[in-house]
Amino acid sequence: MSTELWYSERWEEGRSGISLKVLNVLHREQSPYQTIEIFETESFGTLMTLDGLVMVTDRDNFVYHEMMSHPALFSHPDPKRVLIIGGGDCGTLREVLKHPGVEHVDMVELDERVTRVAEIYFSQLCESNQDPRAHFHFTDGIQWVADARAGSYDVIMVDSTDPVGPAAGLFATEFYQNCLRALGNRGVLVGQSESPLFNADLIRSIRARMREAGASDVATIHFPQCTYPSGWWSATLAGKGLNLADFREQAAQAKAFPTRYYNAALHRGALAMPEFLLG
Numbered sequence: 001m002s003t004e005l006w007y008s009e010r011w012e013e014g015r016s017g018i019s020l021k022v023l024n025v026l027h028r029e030q031s032p033y034q035t036i037e038i039f040e041t042e043s044f045g046t047l048m049t050l051d052g053l054v055m056v057t058d059r060d061n062f063v064y065h066e067m068m069s070h071p072a073l074f075s076h077p078d079p080k081r082v083l084i085i086g087g088g089d090c091g092t093l094r095e096v097l098k099h100p101g102v103e104h105v106d107m108v109e110l111d112e113r114v115t116r117v118a119e120i121y122f123s124q125l126c127e128s129n130q131d132p133r134a135h136f137h138f139t140d141g142i143q144w145v146a147d148a149r150a151g152s153y154d155v156i157m158v159d160s161t162d163p164v165g166p167a168a169g170l171f172a173t174e175f176y177q178n179c180l181r182a183l184g185n186r187g188v189l190v191g192q193s194e195s196p197l198f199n200a201d202l203i204r205s206i207r208a209r210m211r212e213a214g215a216s217d218v219a220t221i222h223f224p225q226c227t228y229p230s231g232w233w234s235a236t237l238a239g240k241g242l243n244l245a246d247f248r249e250q251a252a253q254a255k256a257f258p259t260r261y262y263n264a265a266l267h268r269g270a271l272a273m274p275e276f277l278l279g
Contacts, residue, residue, distance in 0.1 A: 007039055007047065009054055011229040013198040018054070018227060020044055026121060031113035033166070038121045044227065046121050048089065050114070050161065054227045056089045056122065064192075065091035065125075066262040067223045067270070068235055070255075072155050072190040073099055074267065075237065075247040079154040080104065083182070085141035085170065087159035088114030091125040093134060096157070098257040105134050106153075110166065112138035142169045148182040156183060158191035163202065171206060176213035176238065186241040189215070193236040195229050196222050200277055203234060210238040219244040220277065221270035223261070245271060 005022040020041045027038035039047040045058025056064075069092050073079050080103045082096050088109040096105055109115055115136070119126045128134065137144065145156070156179045163171040170191065179189045189210070193203050207218045215238035225233035237244055252264035 007041070007049070009049075009052065011198065013195070014230055016230075020047060020057075020227075022047075027117060029113065029117070031111050033111045033113075036113060036117055038117065048114075048118065048121065053162070055114075055161075056091065056118075056125070057227050058122075060226055061089070061091055061125065062260040063223055064225055064228075064233065065095050066259050067221060068092050068157060068159055068190065068192060069095035070252070070259065070262045071221055071235070071247070071267050071270065072157060072188045072237060073102070074249075074252045074264075075239065075242070075244050076154050076188045077186060077242070077248070079188075081153050081155075082106070083108065083145075083148075083153045083156045085145070085156070085158045085160065086110075086167075087157070089118040089122055089125050090115060090129055091122075092157060092159045094125055094128045095259075097128040097131050097133060100256070103133060106137060106144075107134065108137045108139060108141040108144045110138070110140055140166075142175055145175065145178045145182055148178070150181050151184045153182050154184055154187055156187070156189045158189070160192060162194070171202075171209070173209040173212050176210050176215070180214050180238065180240050183240045188240070188242070188244075189238040190235050193220060193234045195232055196220075196234050196274065196277060197230040197232050203236060203277060206236050210236065213238070215239060216241055217244045219271055220273060221267075222274075223266075223270060 008019040010017040024040040037049045048055045082105045084107040160170045161167045217239035220236045222234040
């Protein structure tokens with residue numbers, strides 16, 4: 001009889017799933033909001049799951065974090081004040097703080113335990129947590145945006161879980177309206193928008209709600225993410241007072257910080273929409 005241990009996640013939308021061979025169970029706890037588990041896997045390094053769903057792995061997290069942050073920041077002419085909703089593993093925060101022009105980042109994460117566990121098991125993702133520009137707030141992101149002063153941010157990033165439970169409100173028209181109000185005259189909102197292959201209707205809905213909320217332009221970027229449902233993921237951007245196709249391409253080409261996936265050519269290519277998403 002085999003004694004091998006495997007983590008398996010079923011992707012109900014696509015009647016498929018993923019399995020990773022586990023070497024050790026490193027941590028398991030029930031926070032006030034969800035079950036947090038940490039595994040040591042054979043081929044993907046450390047794995048964090050929330051309520052049994054993949055949140056982050058050592059091996060492939062760089063693609064998601066870079067594409068959640070750099071396209072939005074290079075789409076703004078001069079981003080200085082950034083708000084991250086969610087992002088408890090701190091990988092998106094690390095990428096944002098690579099931009100020397102960013103002066104202030106508020107990270108608003110509902111579950112503090114996700115961040116504290118990440119600090120132990122994903123120290124590389126949390127290496128910028130002590131940056132004086134980073135400010136942590138462990139509270140409800142929806143309420144934070146509703147209470148935010150008009151024009152207080154240049155870029156807002158919604159690094160959320162799936163649109164169920166407490167996260168469902170992060171995909172609502174009212175939330176997008178509050179985000180756009182909290183942005184300056186020129187601003188960018190970006191949110192993870194699930195799998196183009198499994199969740200095309202959701203992506204179309206997000207785009208429609210962002211336009212309904214008052215966005216001047218909307219763009220969906222897509223990228224590989226092998227441990228997320230279908231292995232193909234997306235983020236959708238809303239522009240306020242700017243055209244998202246006119247990103248700072250030369251600045252992206254000349255960026256002074258390292259990335260493992262993002263570059264200006266990938267940014268340009270990721271803006272192209274597959275035919276089936278255009279309908």
